[in-house]
Amino acid sequence: MTDANMKSGRSPDDENTEAAQADPPARGMAARRRTSGEVPSPTAGWGLDLDDAPARDGEFEDVVRRMLELVGEDPDREGLLRTPQRVANALTWLTRGYETDVKDVVGHAIFEETHENMVLVRDIELYSLCEHHMLPFFGRAHVAYIPDGKIVGLSKLPRIVDVFARRLQVQERLTEQIAQAIDDVLQPRGVGVVIEANHLCMMMRGVEKQNSRTITSALRGAFRTDAKTREEFLHLAHNSQIR
Numbered sequence: 281m282t283d284a285n286m287k288s289g290r291s292p293d294d295e296n297t298e299a300a301q302a303d304p305p306a307r308g309m310a311a312r313r314r315t316s317g318e319v320p321s322p323t324a325g326w327g328l329d330l331d332d333a334p335a336r337d338g339e340f341e342d343v344v345r346r347m348l349e350l351v352g353e354d355p356d357r358e359g360l361l362r363t364p365q366r367v368a369n370a371l372t373w374l375t376r377g378y379e380t381d382v383k384d385v386v387g388h389a390i391f392e393e394t395h396e397n398m399v400l401v402r403d404i405e406l407y408s409l410c411e412h413h414m415l416p417f418f419g420r421a422h423v424a425y426i427p428d429g430k431i432v433g434l435s436k437l438p439r440i441v442d443v444f445a446r447r448l449q450v451q452e453r454l455t456e457q458i459a460q461a462i463d464d465v466l467q468p469r470g471v472g473v474v475i476e477a478n479h480l481c482m483m484m485r486g487v488e489k490q491n492s493r494t495i496t497s498a499l500r501g502a503f504r505t506d507a508k509t510r511e512e513f514l515h516l517a518h519n520s521q522i523r
């Protein structure tokens with residue numbers, strides 16, 4: 281184990297985690313952390329309170345300073361002095377899903393249960409960053425499954441959503457990854473995930489689609505093969521109203 285690995289809490293086994301195996305952006309991020317022992321892993325309790333964030337190695341901040349110059353700003357003016365640190369911390373926090381594993385999030389919250397009807401958690405708040413523009417997309421996720429002997433603590437479903445939402449994403453892949461994770465963890469009879477989201481890269485860039493919403497779904501098992509199950513789920517999910 282290298283010094284960098286130890287400081288950031290990674291072990292060689294982490295190479296096999298989903299974060300490490302995810303898409304190229306995840307590997308890039310993980311590599312950056314590994315080569316710099318000074319960059320701490322994001323932890324709960326900082327990120328929102330950016331001014332108290334731990335010191336960084338300065339590399340990220342330098343890039344943000346340069347970005348400020350390139351958009352025509354003066355990074356040395358008072359209001360921008362701590363902006364590089366804040367941006368670096370915010371982006372690290374907003375992409376903390378790379379450092380999170382579904383298994384850790386679920387923990388021991390899997391229970392034997394004979395319940396055989398659909399379990400649906402609707403209107404899970406979702407915030408992510410599109411990987412094309414690194415601008416937010418946000419909305420709601422509706423997550424359902426039909427147990428096959430095992431259920432998961434309900435509060436874990438939003439946390440599974442966050443594991444994948446807190447990465448650079450496209451909405452389609454995010455939807456699939458959530459469905460796949462639940463399929464892997466519970467081996468249920470079926471999984472259904474619907475995400476409705478607004479993309480700031482569309483809304484802010486003059487595309488004049490300010491109210492358009494992107495809806496994606498991922499269906500597994502009975503949700504795919506059984507028309508009645510699928511219909512029931514999509515009906516329940518689409519009766520939600522995004523605001």
Ligand SMILES: [Zn+2]
Pocket residue numbers: 410411412413414415479481482
């Ligand atoms: Zn975009």
